[in-house]
Amino acid sequence: MQPGLQAYLTVAGFLFAIGFAGVLLRKNTLVIFMCLELMLTASTLALVAISRFYNSMDGALFVFFIITVAAAEVAVGLAIIVALYRRRHTIQVDELNYLKH
Amino acid sequence: MDLNTILTAILLLPLGSAVLIALFLRRRGGLAAALSVTVGFLIMALSLDVLLTWNGQDFHVSTEWLRFGTYAFSMGFYFNHQTALMLLVVSFVASWIQLFSVGYMDDDDAKGRFFGGLSIFMFSILGIVLADNLVMLFVFWELVGFSSYMLIAHYYKTDFANMASKKAFIVNRVGDFGFLLGIVWCWNHYGTVNLIELHGKLLGHPELLGTHRAIAIGLLLMCGFIGKSAQFPLQVWLTDAMAGPTPVSALIHAATMVAAGIYFLARVFFLLSPFTLHWIMWSGALMTAFAGLCALGQTDIKKTLAYSTLSHLGYMACAVGLGYPELAMFHLAMHACFKATLFLGSGSVIHACHHEQDIYKMGGLLKKMPLTGITFLLASLANCAIPFFSGGYSKDSIITAAFLKGHTDGSVYFGVYLLVLFGALCTALYTGRLFSVVFLGKARSEDAEHAHESSPFMTIPLVVLGLLSLGGGWAVYGWTWGGHFTGLLPSTCVVVFAQAFKDLQEAAEKSGAATILEVVNLVIALAGLAAAYLFYGRAPAGDPLAAKAPGVYHVLERHGWFDDVYDWYVKQVQQRICDLIGAIDLLLFKFTFGWGSGGLAGLTGSVLRRFQTGSIHAYVYWFLAGVILFWALAIG
Numbered sequence: 001m002q003p004g005l006q007a008y009l010t011v012a013g014f015l016f017a018i019g020f021a022g023v024l025l026r027k028n029t030l031v032i033f034m035c036l037e038l039m040l041t042a043s044t045l046a047l048v049a050i051s052r053f054y055n056s057m058d059g060a061l062f063v064f065f066i067i068t069v070a071a072a073e074v075a076v077g078l079a080i081i082v083a084l085y086r087r088r089h090t091i092q093v094d095e096l097n098y099l100k101h
Numbered sequence: 102m103d104l105n106t107i108l109t110a111i112l113l114l115p116l117g118s119a120v121l122i123a124l125f126l127r128r129r130g131g132l133a134a135a136l137s138v139t140v141g142f143l144i145m146a147l148s149l150d151v152l153l154t155w156n157g158q159d160f161h162v163s164t165e166w167l168r169f170g171t172y173a174f175s176m177g178f179y180f181n182h183q184t185a186l187m188l189l190v191v192s193f194v195a196s197w198i199q200l201f202s203v204g205y206m207d208d209d210d211a212k213g214r215f216f217g218g219l220s221i222f223m224f225s226i227l228g229i230v231l232a233d234n235l236v237m238l239f240v241f242w243e244l245v246g247f248s249s250y251m252l253i254a255h256y257y258k259t260d261f262a263n264m265a266s267k268k269a270f271i272v273n274r275v276g277d278f279g280f281l282l283g284i285v286w287c288w289n290h291y292g293t294v295n296l297i298e299l300h301g302k303l304l305g306h307p308e309l310l311g312t313h314r315a316i317a318i319g320l321l322l323m324c325g326f327i328g329k330s331a332q333f334p335l336q337v338w339l340t341d342a343m344a345g346p347t348p349v350s351a352l353i354h355a356a357t358m359v360a361a362g363i364y365f366l367a368r369v370f371f372l373l374s375p376f377t378l379h380w381i382m383w384s385g386a387l388m389t390a391f392a393g394l395c396a397l398g399q400t401d402i403k404k405t406l407a408y409s410t411l412s413h414l415g416y417m418a419c420a421v422g423l424g425y426p427e428l429a430m431f432h433l434a435m436h437a438c439f440k441a442t443l444f445l446g447s448g449s450v451i452h453a454c455h456h457e458q459d460i461y462k463m464g465g466l467l468k469k470m471p472l473t474g475i476t477f478l479l480a481s482l483a484n485c486a487i488p489f490f491s492g493g494y495s496k497d498s499i500i501t502a503a504f505l506k507g508h509t510d511g512s513v514y515f516g517v518y519l520l521v522l523f524g525a526l527c528t529a530l531y532t533g534r535l536f537s538v539v540f541l542g543k544a545r546s547e548d549a550e551h552a553h554e555s556s557p558f559m560t561i562p563l564v565v566l567g568l569l570s571l572g573g574g575w576a577v578y579g580w581t582w583g584g585h586f587t588g589l590l591p592s593t594c595v596v597v598f599a600q601a602f603k604d605l606q607e608a609a610e611k612s613g614a615a616t617i618l619e620v621v622n623l624v625i626a627l628a629g630l631a632a633a634y635l636f637y638g639r640a641p642a643g644d645p646l647a648a649k650a651p652g653v654y655h656v657l658e659r660h661g662w663f664d665d666v667y668d669w670y671v672k673q674v675q676q677r678i679c680d681l682i683g684a685i686d687l688l689l690f691k692f693t694f695g696w697g698s699g700g701l702a703g704l705t706g707s708v709l710r711r712f713q714t715g716s717i718h719a720y721v722y723w724f725l726a727g728v729i730l731f732w733a734l735a736i737g
Binding site: 023024094 | 714716721
């Protein structure tokens with residue numbers, strides 16, 4: 001049996017929830033970053049699924065843009081994390097609290 | 102080149118020199134001096150070129166500078182006979198004084214600053230000379246005040262020079278405040294500040310000057326003159342300004358800047374009502390006598406000359422007040438020559454005596470410094486208005502004018518005549534005193550013993566200006582030569598005063614008193630000189646007047662306690678008002694507005710900064726809360 005739209009969206013929802021929980025709970029900047037990517041992926045999955053089931057290319061087209069932008073974003077984000085580590089010698093968010101009141 | 106281009110070049114050259122010195126040559130005094138002196142002589146050459154080729158027609162050019170709504174400020178040149186004479190005085194005297202400075206300042210550490218200051222001064226004074234409207238004139242008027250301040254404070258490491266520069270600036274500001282009000286009111290009342298348009302409006306309408314507003318405008322404009330030319334009651338700054346280097350005293354505080362007040366009065370003569378002119382006349386006449394007397398109570402050679410300058414500015418003011426602005430300009434030019442010579446001579450003496458300024462520590466310098474001594478003598482005789490010397494033409498004609506005023510307008514004006522005549526007697530007395538104490542007799546100190554003639558940098562300007570002190574006035578005889586010269590001056594500059602001089606002589610002849618007046622002037626001058634020589638010539642080590650009449654001497658030394666009265670006023674009256682205003686300021690602004698608004702902002706801040714936890718997770722929760730909030734709002 002073919003899985004319906006409902007199943008795809010459920011998987012996307014789970015992926016998003018896992019990513020969000022990771023962002024909230026993990027302390028390592030790199031892991032938080034990966035979780036953010038997971039949330040992004042969840043949204044692309046939902047878009048592709050909707051695009052397929054409604055016979056429209058709009059969502060799929062949107063996904064191409066998201067992937068392109070995400071690639072750029074990853075490059076910048078990883079560079080920031082590397083630079084952060086060089087300067088502070090840590091990427092644990094609970095130690096990165098210089099902007100505290 | 103047309104006139105406009107040359108005048109622009111004359112105005113902007115010294116500014117360029119000042120900028121170059123300020124940017125690149127502050128540590129290279131020699132180069133700065135060379136640049137400044139070169140520019141000075143270039144300006145002199147350009148000015149002579151303008152004056153020798155000028156066709157005698159008034160020249161006016163103007164361009165818009167700033168526009169605020171319907172108000173447009175313009176900048177422009179207005180070149181007439183007065184401008185021609187003043188341009189000659191400024192450019193000629195200034196370049197020789199700059200050359201003199203090279204010798205005088207040879208051992209100074211801050212030559213760059215000094216010559217930069219002279220350049221910026223030249224720019225400012227030329228702006229005053231050429232300005233075609235009152236606003237532009239005021240701008241350069243203030244620039245002159247600034248450069249004067251800067252140069253008085255040249256020896257800024259001494260307290261006295263600092264205090265003197267501040268005093269000069271602040272006292273000038275008092276006068277300039279009235280001046281500014283006068284300009285604003287003039288604009289409001291006549292609708293223009295352009296000198297030519299103002300002249301056009303007032304020409305042939307003497308009744309326009311009779312209104313209260315016109316009188317008030319004249320009086321307010323006069324305030325600027327009172328401050329800059331150091332007339333009563335703002336005369337206190339000029340003598341302290343002698344704290345600056347001697348070339349500065351010669352250029353700014355004798356020959357040009359203080360005389361700019363007189364030039365300004367001659368420029369706006371048509372705006373001055375009879376009431377204003379009366380004030381100027383009486384205060385000028387009083388100043389000739391009062392400052393002349395005070396000069397007898399000074400032992401500092403430069404302060405004596407400063408009082409002499411005050412006295413002569415009094416003569417010029419008196420001439421304007423009597424209704425002879427051309428004679429005032431004539432005396433301005435002659436005075437610039439001989440007073441510059443006197444100051445430069447005193448500079449040469451001070452330099453030779455290792456910066457000793459007390460005349461009773463000099464003496465017998467005529468033999469040791471013959472060139473300085475002889476030029477000083479020439480200028481002294483011109484100062485006393487001995488016939489055939491430059492001052493003899495200009496000063497005596499002012500005295501004659503005062504007599505004629507009394508002769509035609511009633512005997513109360515003979516008071517003016519007596520005052521200026523008494524001023525002439527004082528002039529002869531203090532000049533004789535100065536010359537006999539400094540140059541005759543025996544040396545009274547080690548420094549004077551070993552004095553020797555100054556370098557050519559200093560003696561050449563002395564000789565040039567000394568010769569003009571002798572022959573500057575010969576122009577009135579109309580001896581033309583070379584096509585462009587009358588006497589020793591360019592013909593175009595002579596027209597302005599030679600005619601006034603001739604008219605006055607004719608009027609004096611008509612009154613039948615011409616010969617008597619001349620004899621009286623000569624007798625007073627000679628008697629004063631002789632009395633001074635007899636009284637001071639054999640003075641041992643101190644002032645004979647101080648020994649014989651200490652009370653009188655003390656009054657003269659303190660010049661009538663003007664400074665003390667002003668000190669008392671500032672400390673006791675003005676300070677109290679300031680304290681009161683300060684208390685109000687504290688109560689109203691600090692307690693109410695300061696603490697009130699500051700406290701509110703601080704309170705808000707202390708609450709809001711609690712949100713800045715420094716933890717990324719906290720920010721994520723805030724973000725989540727925000728999303729939920731907007732979601733809820735969107736759902737409704």
